[in-house]
Amino acid sequence: MKIPRLTDTTLRDGDHAISHSYTPEQVRTIVKDLDEAGVPVIEVSHGSGLNGSTIQQGFSKHPELELIKVAVQTAKNAKIASLFVPGIGTSEELRKAADLGISIIRIAVHCTEADVTEQYFRLAKELGLEAVGFLMMSHTQPAKVLVEQAKLMESYGADCVYVVDSAGALVPTGVRERVSALKEALSIEVGFHAHNNLGLAIGNTLAAIECGADQIDGTLRGLGAGAGNAQTEVLVAVLNKMNIDTGINLAILMDAAEEKVAPIMKSPIVVDRDNLSSGYAGVYNSFLLHVKHAAEKFGVGVGEIMEELGKRQTIAGQEDWIIDVAVELANKKGVKV
C-alpha cells in the first residue's frame, strides 16, 4: 500500500475550534513538535484561509501573516502550507504568504465551483508553489461531478485534488466511490480530508488510503471545526499497526497533543448531539456556532435547524439562511420572535 503524505492542519482547521486565538508562541511550539516528529506538511492560516480574519469569519487574535512567518522560521524539514478560499482571500494575500516562504497553497471551493479557481492555481504556479485543490462538501455531489470539477483543477495546474468531507457526512462507501473515481480519472495526486461528525474520521481516512489516496489530513487531538478532524496521533498509531510506516515519531505527536494542544482547547472535541445532527444532515461544520446562537435566540432546536438546512442543501456563504430557517421554525411552532 502506498504511504500517503500527511498534512497536519491543527494550526488551520484547529483555528476554527479555538475562535482564531492562536498566538505566535503556540504556533512556534506546535510547529517545532510536528517538525521534530517528521510530519511532512503543516498548514497554518486563519481557519477560513488567508485573509479570513473578518467579522463574518471571526477576527484572529494575532495577524495570520505573523503566525505563518513564525511557522516558516521554525520548521526545519516540514513544508508550510496555507489555505486559500477565493473571495475570502485575494491574490495579494497569496503573494504575501508566498513571500513569507510557504511551500504549498491549498485552494478551497464548494465542490461545484472549481471554475473560480483558475487564476489562483495559475498564480500559485507562477509563485513556485505546490498547489492543491480542495473540493469542499464533497458528500453533496456524486463521484461523476467531483471528477469533472477535479479535472478542471488539474487543467489549471493543480498538483493534487482533495475530496473534502467538510460536514463529516460521508461513510466509507461514499469515500471509496469518490476517491477511487478521482484516482482513476486524474493524472495528479488525490487527497482526503475528514471530519468526525459520524465518528468516522479515522475509518474514512483508512478507506481513502485503501483506494490509493496520496495525501491525507489530521489534527492533533482532532482539533478542528465541528466534531474535529482525523486525530493525527491516532492516525499515525493506526497506520503503524497496519505496517504503513509514515516515518513519523508517534511519541512526539502524543506528547504534543497532550501537552501543547489539549491545554488550549476550549472544550474537548467530541461527537455530541449538535455535531452529530450537523453531520447527519450534511451541514457545513462552520455553521454550528451560528446555528447554536439562532436556536437559543428563537427557541428552536439545533437539530431541527440542521435538518432543514440539510434539506435546503446550504453551502458556505449562506449563513444568513440560518436565521431565516430558525424564524420559520419558530413561527411554525407559534414561538413569539
Ligand SMILES: CC[C@H](O)CC(=O)C(=O)O
Ligand atoms: C473555510 C474553509 C474550510 O474550513 C475548509 C475545510 O477544512 C473544510 O471544508 O473541511
Ligand SMILES: [Mn+2]
Ligand atoms: Mn476541514
